[in-house]
Amino acid sequence: GENVEQHPSTLSVQEGDSAVIKCTYSDSASNYFPWYKQELGKRPQLIIDIRSNVGEKKDQRIAVTLNKTAKHFSLHITETQPEDSAVYFCAALSGGYQKVTFGIGTKLQVIP
Amino acid sequence: GAVVSQHPSRVICKSGTSVKIECRSLDFQATTMFWYRQFPKKSLMLMATSNEGSKATYEQGVEKDKFLINHASLTLSTLTVTSAHPEDSSFYICSARVTGTSGRRSYNEQFFGPGTRLTVL
Numbered sequence: 001g002e003n004v005e006q007h008p009s010t011l012s013v014q015e016g017d018s019a020v021i022k023c024t025y026s027d028s029a030s031n032y033f034p035w036y037k038q039e040l041g042k043r044p045q046l047i048i049d050i051r052s053n054v055g056e057k058k059d060q061r062i063a064v065t066l067n068k069t070a071k072h073f074s075l076h077i078t079e080t081q082p083e084d085s086a087v088y089f090c091a092a093l094s095g096g097y098q099k100v101t102f103g104i105g106t107k108l109q110v111i112p
Numbered sequence: 113g114a115v116v117s118q119h120p121s122r123v124i125c126k127s128g129t130s131v132k133i134e135c136r137s138l139d140f141q142a143t144t145m146f147w148y149r150q151f152p153k154k155s156l157m158l159m160a161t162s163n164e165g166s167k168a169t170y171e172q173g174v175e176k177d178k179f180l181i182n183h184a185s186l187t188l189s190t191l192t193v194t195s196a197h198p199e200d201s202s203f204y205i206c207s208a209r210v211t212g213t214s215g216r217r218s219y220n221e222q223f224f225g226p227g228t229r230l231t232v233l
Contacts, residue, residue, distance in 0.1 A: 042227075043205060043225060043227055044156065044224050045224070046223075089155060099146065099158055100146070100222060102157075103155065104154070105155045107153075
């Protein structure tokens with residue numbers, strides 16, 4: 001089955017700086033890679049996603065890059081704000097049931 | 113985006129009792145729903161895939177007789193934790209999968225319910 005590794009597990013940045021979270025996946029058949037933001041005690045919310053036919057996608061301060069050859073993808077948050085503080089999960093979709101395999105999560109803390 | 117509700121949001125029960133959690137897609141039909149379990153400060157672990165009208169597909173290590181899943185309609189899936197024990201205490205989250213096409217673009221997204229905090233005494 002799919003195996004998704006995510007790092008770092010925790011990340012502290014100063015407000016205004018950039019944050020980068022990296023993930024690798026094992027199943028070359030995976031073709032959809034969403035990123036979720038989960039605030040404490042709340043449900044995961046999709047913030048951005050990328051498909052395997054695209055190398056980069058950007059939405060305002062958030063961008064995701066995908067390297068299919070190396071099987072890794074990254075989340076980039078620029079000009080971080082305190083409200084960006086949360087746990088971020090990367091994920092990969094694979095298999096006939098299109099089940100999602102999540103990374104372990106990265107706790108991002110933006111220091112004002 | 114699509115709305116998924118979950119009920120109850122919190123439940124406290126005695127050891128040995130059974131607890132049913134409902135997951136509903138409110139404004140769309142979901143042929144596939146997923147049930148996850150999340151331990152404190154941990155990632156989401158997929159427990160099972162629930163398909164409308166058929167048996168659920170359980171992940172390795174998940175006891176299907178312990179966690180009963182019923183996907184009776186296109187908008188409702190239920191998870192019943194049978195004979196609950198303190199180690200079953202966790203945050204349970206469902207999600208509903210939405211697929212389709214919009215013009216040339218195809219999409220395949222999951223929308224999560226708010227979760228159910230189960231505490232077994």
